Amino acid sequence: MRLLEKAPAKINLALDVLYKRPDGYHEVEMVMTTVDLSDRIELSPLKENEIRIVSENRFVPNDERNLAYKAAKLLKDTYRINEGVEIYMEKYIPVAAGLAGGSSDAAATLRGLNRLWDLELSLDTLAELGSHIGSDVSFCVHGGTALATGRGENIQQLTPPPACWVVLAKPTVGVSTQTIYQQLDLNEAEHPNIPKMIEALDAEDYEGICANLGNVLEGVTTKLHPEVNQLKNHMKEFGADAVLMSGSGPTVFGLVQQESRAHRIYNGLRGFCEDVYVVRLLGDGTLLD
Numbered sequence: 157m158r159l160l161e162k163a164p165a166k167i168n169l170a171l172d173v174l175y176k177r178p179d180g181y182h183e184v185e186m187v188m189t190t191v192d193l194s195d196r197i198e199l200s201p202l203k204e205n206e207i208r209i210v211s212e213n214r215f216v217p218n219d220e221r222n223l224a225y226k227a228a229k230l231l232k233d234t235y236r237i238n239e240g241v242e243i244y245m246e247k248y249i250p251v252a253a254g255l256a257g258g259s260s261d262a263a264a265t266l267r268g269l270n271r272l273w274d275l276e277l278s279l280d281t282l283a284e285l286g287s288h289i290g291s292d293v294s295f296c297v298h299g300g301t302a303l304a305t306g307r308g309e310n311i312q313q314l315t316p317p318p319a320c321w322v323v324l325a326k327p328t329v330g331v332s333t334q335t336i337y338q339q340l341d342l343n344e345a346e347h348p349n350i351p352k353m354i355e356a357l358d359a360e361d362y363e364g365i366c367a368n369l370g371n372v373l374e375g376v377t378t379k380l381h382p383e384v385n386q387l388k389n390h391m392k393e394f395g396a397d398a399v400l401m402s403g404s405g406p407t408v409f410g411l412v413q414q415e416s417r418a419h420r421i422y423n424g425l426r427g428f429c430e431d432v433y434v435v436r437l438l439g440d441g442t443l444l445d
């Protein structure tokens with residue numbers, strides 16, 4: 157039996173950091189939502205009792221460093237599964253982009269193996285397991301739209317944003333999430349208003365969502381990579397309603413209601429940037445079913 161799972165990317169509509177914790181992680185409050193740009197994960201049983209990663213993307217490790225491998229290993233060890241699996245991944249989400257591609261692959265692997273191995277674990281249990289792999293994995297297990305707190309592993313579902321288009325553009329710079337968190341100065345940072353963002357979601361208020369986009373990490377990344385700010389400015393000039401960097405970057409996203417305008421922004425940006433996508437929000441998580 158061969159089993160398919162979609163692994164959608166996420167964007168952070170709002171990302172705040174409250175303080176640095178004694179364990180080195182940061183206490184966060186993030187409003188996250190999934191977008192329709194997904195990796196495709198195919199799980200097939202193996203005769204050998206091993207985990208095999210197959211990917212044609214040269215930026216993705218095909219060994220125990222792959223987050224999908226870690227997810228399979230964790231499930232195998234926790235539930236003493238003596239079965240092997242091949243995890244074939246077709247990557248569409250750009251790597252190291254701030255879009256949680258690896259985390260979503262891990263989450264899709266947890267959901268898929270739960271079915272393949274008839275474990276009957278709840279999404280909450282899978283999300284808890286996922287938190288041991290990375291801070292974004294718990295959100296990716298559930299998908300949809302959620303408030304993530306703690307170091308990102310406490311998930312509370314939120315009202316999804318109204319339908320709109322998202323233009324994603326990734327500058328060709330590498331960003332280390334760890335470095336960005338390390339260089340964050342909480343006294344200097346501009347903090348988003350998370351309760352206002354949640355209010356806007358509840359009220360299905362598109363303008364309110366646009367007005368309350370904010371990411372405390374954006375200033376750190378743009379200082380290191382000014383091209384992030386340049387892309388943001390281009391997106392605004394070409395007509396995005398609101399723009400923000402996702403996660404620790406470097407991907408920038410723009411929200412827009414009309415499809416024609418989304419394509420105009422796409423065409424304008426293609427001159428400056430190779431990695432540009434026009435996608436829909438998947439805020440209600442339907443494509444995960």
Ligand SMILES: C[C@](O)(CO)[C@H](O)COP(=O)(O)OP(=O)(O)OC[C@H]1O[C@@H](n2ccc(N)nc2=O)[C@H](O)[C@@H]1O
Pocket residue numbers: 168171180181182183184186254256259289290291292293306307308333334337403404
């Ligand atoms: C930037 C975001 O992607 C926003 O969604 C997440 O906060 C980061 O999620 P992630 O990449 O899954 O993060 P992890 O793999 O758990 O951690 C990578 C590194 O980021 C830093 N980190 C991450 C999450 C957090 N709440 N505080 C941190 O300080 C830590 O230095 C950690 O070593």
Ligand SMILES: Nc1ncnc2c1ncn2[C@@H]1O[C@H](COP(=O)(O)OP(=O)(O)OP(=O)(O)O)[C@@H](O)[C@H]1O
Pocket residue numbers: 215216217221222223224250251252253254255256257258259261262292333403404405
């Ligand atoms: N399945 C995977 N897909 C992509 N990268 C992976 C995967 N497994 C491990 N990695 C490693 O993780 C690193 C970060 O990749 P990823 O695409 O998840 O970053 P990201 O989108 O910035 O994540 P986040 O938004 O959660 O911080 C890559 O450099 C890669 O070496």
